[in-house]
Amino acid sequence: MNSIAIVGAGLGGLACARVLQLHGIDVTVFEQEPSAGFRPQGGTLDLHGDTGQVAMRTAELYEPFRALARPEGQQMRAIDPLTGEVVMNEVPEEGDDSRPEIDRGQLRGLLLDSLTPGTVQWGRSITDVTPGRLTFDDGSTADFDLIVGADGAWSRVRRALTGVRPEYSGVTFVEFGLDDADRRHPGLAALAGQGTLMTKVGGKALVAQRTSTGHIRCYAVFYAPEDWATGLDFADPAAVRANLLERYAGWHPSLLAFLHDVDGGFTHRPLQVLPVPHAWTGTPGLTLLGDAAHLMPPLGVGANLALLDGTELATALATSASVGDAVRAYEAGMLPRSIETAKACAGGLHDLLSDDLRSMAA
Template identity: 60%
Template sequence: MSNTSAHPPADRSGHLPGPGDGRPPRIAIAGGGLGGLVCARVLERHGLPVTVLERESSPTARTQGGSLDIHPESGQEALRACGLFEQFSALARPEGQEYRLLDRTGAMVQHLVPEDGAEPRPEIDRGRLRDLLLGSLAAGTVRWGAAVETVTPLGGGTSRVTLADGRTEDFDLVIGADGAWSRVRAAVTGVQPWYTGVTFVESYVEDCDRRHPDLARLVGPGSLMAKEGGQALFAQRNGDGRIRVYAAFRAPEDWHAGLDLTDPGAVREYLLARYADWDESLLALVRSGDGGYISRPLHALPVPHTWESVPGLTLLGDAAHLMPPLGVGANLAMQDGLELARALVTEASLEDAVRAYERVMLPRAAETAAACAEGLAHLLPPTGETALHFPEMPGMRTV
């Protein structure tokens, strides 16, 4: 493999030739999440081969989380560029945009629905959206069970990827789309996320309409948030008939010391005690959980998280700008994937493409991450104040 990062201009079909030998560049995307898959799909639509290295053993190796609202200017634009917008629209749930904001007594503070004429932000389960993107890729694009362990720059823009099983392969561009604990980031900035002081504990209620009609009516067709000071309960409709529930609170990262997180009964009793003065209608979200609980401590990267462009390497999504989950992360990752792919099929070289992408992505990410950090502080005040601060929701009106 040649050790030069200068590439001839793309040909008329959008194909960037490889470094000096007439072949397409070898591009690897570490991570098969939404941002990485959007990038791969757009590259393939323009005739550029790509390899997605995914550490999971199969598409069904683990649950993919809850429901996402997909924004017009970012996630929806990415799906249009992928040629998947119609399929997405058939799967999405416009009714899922409704939001109910309550206090700890169960009293409604705000009941929000989209404003007339507002651009829709329909909900879709993350797993269904991922499956849609996976199904659009060429056979063999995603290598399952290929966990990236390290990335080593070799000079001239070439990097060696070492997998967890010891296999190695060289690429002309490695894109880190491998999430919060990105292994690719170590070769770009080496920065690690920090704990925000907030933990989410996730559970779910199956077949809620039939088994728990009172909860179904409480949550409605979209999402519910109840809060008081530094604690909150979130409930979110999913398209498979379940309601996903999150208990959110400020606590040390080792808050569960002495608590067996694999014992659902013990975790349930802990949460019920923590929220003991909340209304029973809300505690039912905790009491009715099916299966176990998952602790999800919220981590974030510094704001801003920036770097000098590194030949042959770049980052997108949480690997680049991990921030509190206030409804923008998945959309930003998809926008990153689209814009990076567009740069790769329009710029004259890989290096030019990465620089053009990072010039736009990094300041946007810094601005959004700062807003999310501020939003988390208002949502769950670290001082324990009891005033109700709910997030602003553009395009929504009170009913």
């Protein structure tokens, strides 16, 4: 087996690199960001027993993962948006490790630390991809037996393989947060619980998730045209807050307090998805994993699938007679799985914004 290039140092790409190195296979990860700490890595995610946790076992990182994971983070609470009444409070039983939470940044750090120093080349932006060859923004090129697109929603590797681009789903997320919630916002911390809080009605939802640091990451989620924020300056938190408070008018004051008490600003995240099905004809020297292959609504499966994709691809490369055989075997399993999951997530997105408070799609 010769050299492998992975474009993108997200969870799936790093998991793939980890398993390749366990098998003694040469791999380089190219990441356009200048460093691991260039930007926050997002909130918390749950690793599922049949996908993400399988990947961590394959990567021989299950025990370090368990040391960081928070089983108590599986708590799910639903609150009536108009009355503030708690209508569901699911607390995990002792020993329930089916979907423990872990901060995305912690998980990424665990994967990065498991790699041979120098595996990730930071600040390497790709300008062109052809089968077996990468071209960088400084004009240099490098050749590989396989290029793996692990470069997310706007994957440059995908452009070379399928040319398909994500499309706006009709749903937008506005992200915000509360810092040191137990001390600074104790009432909201108690409302959120140890895991995820959900409240929704009329095509609008509010989601709050606790992280290991006591931060509460929140999302206002609603149907909106793609241009809904035209003229709204997200650098002006007061203007964004006023827009959201008007949009959520009539909701219980205990829930609107999440919007009033924001620490910092708001981030606009219009929800983009790839069409379903998204597949391709096998192309020697190229393949995709994670969001580059199957960008779907963020309903708790994307990171799990990315991790599983990465470890399955690496295992195939380590056990197959050729790179071509490995990629064909990997894609034969990954593509049908991702298509079926994407179909389910499309329905789950509408469940997320339904009026059924016990439907906890997020």
